[in-house]
Amino acid sequence: MRAPSEVLAAPPATSEARRLFSLSAPHAPSVHLFQTEQGHHLLVVNGSRLFDVDAEVFESLDRARLARDEASLQRQLEELGVSEAPFIDDQPVESPPVRALSLAVAQKCNLGCTYCYAQQGDFGGPARNMPLRTALDSVELLLRDVGQGERVNLSFLGGEPLFNRSVIRAATQRAQELARARGVSLTLSLTTNGTLLNAEDADFLEEHGFAVTVSLDGLQETHDRLRAFKGGQGSFARVMENVAPLLSRQRRMQVSARVTVTPRNLALRETLDAFVDMGFHSVGFSPMLSSPTGRDEMGHAELELMLEQMVACGREFERRLIAGQRYPFSNMVNAMREIHKGTHRPYPCGAGAGYFGVSASGELAACHRFVGDEEGAMGDVATGVDRTRQARWLTERHVHRQEPCRSCWARYMCSGGCHHEVIQRGRPACDYIRGWLHYCLEAYSRLSQARPDYFGLTPAAG
Incomplete structure (x- = not known):
């Protein structure tokens, strides 16, 4: 159970976080929509691809999104020419090398x-x-x-x-x-x-x-x-x-x-x-x-x-x-x-x-946070990675196996969150993560027009 902590030096909340919580709510797993001063924007979750769309397309997608009508969303993505085969399938990574x-x-x-x-x-x-x-x-x-x-x-x-x-x-x-x-x-x-x-x-x-x-x-x-x-x-x-x-x-x-x-x-x-x-x-x-x-x-x-x-x-x-x-x-x-x-x-x-x-005694762990924790034990430096444990880990931790991630538009950007934190406490920060990502998408749309050179882009003509 979370121990109480006194909130010190905390600035007062305004409406900005709540605006972002509302706009970033997970209505549909296939798309996310947002608006900026630059126009209307579509994030196609498959492949994390961003597109500018006109107001009519935006409103049509938004109606289907809020109605959670995945069939309609998929039809519209096909009509827009942005429907692709899945960039990420259900298969876990197999025996990746230590890097x-x-x-x-x-x-x-x-x-x-x-x-x-x-x-x-x-x-x-x-x-x-x-x-x-x-x-x-x-x-x-x-x-x-x-x-x-x-x-x-x-x-x-x-x-x-x-x-x-x-x-x-x-x-x-x-x-x-x-x-x-x-x-x-x-x-x-x-x-x-x-x-x-x-x-x-x-x-x-x-x-x-x-x-x-x-x-x-x-x-x-x-x-x-x-x-x-x-x-x-x-x-x-x-x-x-x-x-x-x-x-x-x-x-x-x-x-x-x-x-x-x-x-x-x-x-x-x-x-x-x-x-x-x-x-x-x-x-x-x-x-x-x-x-x-x-x-x-x-x-x-x-x-x-x-x-x-x-x-x-x-x-x-x-x-x-x-x-x-x-x-x-x-x-x-x-x-x-x-x-x-x-x-x-x-x-x-x-x-x-x-x-x-790697622990002081040479045991391998899934990461530095799992040192000494059997949950993330992965072999030792003398004998190498325990491939059986690793395969089980990579299967169980794949984002497609996580809930509520499978129905969230941010799943391939967040990827389910820190393994250690999720195993220890669950996912108390989903609203925060989605809100931050929504703001970052807005900021990217602004900055890619104001400073295209920062991203290696060519300024738009006119």
Whole structure:
């Protein structure tokens, strides 16, 4: 059961989130319709394809959509020439190769975040570091069957991974040696709470071109309330002191801020502007939907407030992009890219497919969140991926097997949501996700006309 949480620093709700909740309601699984100042727009769910339509076509489709008349919708799509064979069928992905690993190099942490999926860093077990041999075996697994020109990613997480920096450095060196020898593109990433970063880390991370994500949950007062040391004192001042050299040095390295949104830190626009001004390469927000203790989980009311704030951030992104200014709001940047590409997929991420988490003792998990959780157990680095477990996972987690996803227009954009959150808590955020996607579709329609060059498009004549 969700534990009660006091809503602090929450801006008042307006009608914008409720407008989006209403307009994004899942009336039909095959289409979604929306209007902007630029006209009338049709999203064909199959293939995530966007079209501009005239008012008469829009009204006809809308009548069928609101009546939930799928037969009429299919006839109209055929008449418009946009009906295609399914882009995604019911078949799960079969035995995909390993292309990304996240190593829990330190299952320990010095912070006491009550909502942490890793149960304050130790994943519910004894605090421990990953032995060097396990890390090197993980690197071998990642690069074992990779062909020339392919791309792989090696990530380091915890707990707090910098408790085991010597293993991070040795594993990085070995991975780069193997990648160079095999003609493979290797990307490296590190997620840290920032409290242990030092000048040597800054040199190392810049030299090797790491994507560094720093967990920051707001400005000082808010962050210290949510991300205090286990002794109770705040961590913000130390984090910012430690991160400053990275922010000033990032050339090959990119340093981003990730904010976990709870009922106690909903002032997102203020947070975003402050972190952008500090020099972070990007800033992103993710709602806390599943906490081991139930504390600080977001409910519908808090998600409504979050949507208000996300849209406020999105509108500032629109304003600045049109003005030719950079505004690295990563949720918006990613949404614009995915909508433009027409992204459609049966899974929300690579978890249990090409991406796995590795525990300190070498067990493979469906992702970093499933470390130590039998639900997502997938073998170990010594013997490789358990293909039987993987096949069952990919069958059960396919979006066509999820409810109420099968009847939702957003299913190939959301793809059913984070596996870990859904298994732990269900789907409390569907209205929020659809509302955010609806706004992003509106924004894309505006920006693709105002800044076609941003998307690599040619401006319309006249």
